[in-house]
Amino acid sequence: MTDITSIRMSSAQTMLRVLKDTNADSRSSRDGSTNSPLSSSYLLQSFGAGTADETEEDIFYGRFEALQASVTEAQSQVEAESTSGIGSKSFMTALKARLEELKATPDGKVKAEEMLAALEAGTLTVTDAAAGETIKAWDVSADSEAGTTSKPTEETDASGWSDFLRDRLTRGSNATYLIGPNGAYVDKVSGESAYFGTIGETYAYLSWPATGASA
Structure with a gap:
């Protein structure tokens, strides 16, 4: 696996975990403050996931799907690398x-x-x-x-x-x-x-x- 591919996959997977944790937090605890550093809306906005006026569900699933596609593409590249070359x-x-x-x-x-x-x-x-x-x-x-x-x-x-x-x-x-x-x-x-x-x-x-x- 190339260093670039490895970094790209790691970053995307980290973002997926953050979004999953953020979505879980938003469902289990509603603090009522979109500007609180602990609120899901604040975290999502920090990652460029839209404004406070947008629904958290739309933000979450939109970003989740985009990142999931990024991880899938990176995994496909890794699989292609593992099935090519003289060691394959x-x-x-x-x-x-x-x-x-x-x-x-x-x-x-x-x-x-x-x-x-x-x-x-x-x-x-x-x-x-x-x-x-x-x-x-x-x-x-x-x-x-x-x-x-x-x-x-x-x-x-x-x-x-x-x-x-x-x-x-x-x-x-x-x-x-x-x-x-x-x-x-x-x-x-x-x-x-x-x-x-x-x-x-x-x-x-x-x-x-x-x-x-x-x-």
Whole structure:
């Protein structure tokens, strides 16, 4: 959840509690003074909820509905954030589907099979350089992951993709990125096999333990 969303939701929920308490006070105790700091009318006016001439019920429900809508919108934003990004179930579902597609192509078959095996073994790492996040991929179809909607990612230094790939991928003698016998790139930091592409609408860098020597 972003700080802005968190603050916005907290503020709206606080206002809702104030309005609820205010409405309860107005029903249980009528002090007769709209200017008393303890009166519901005074409190509502302090929050910009109208004038003393307006009925307390109209003021309360009007403001309550507006704040309730604000809380609902903030909650929806939080839910959207929790179901997107590389730690979400939707991303992992798209990842597995992409690997299955890649497996059906002549050029992608070997590396896709390796990535699917790494996914099952829990050794496939996903990195979103632009967002500064990394996570071990998880298989959404596994019985152990039933009911899992997301997992926390680890923070990493955010970087533009061009800089990231230049720093991470091994180059051959002709200055092009080196490709191993499995058709994958070679990560010069870890020595693992690597793949870069789009998963759904997200650019992602995948790395997994190499199964053979690089060419």
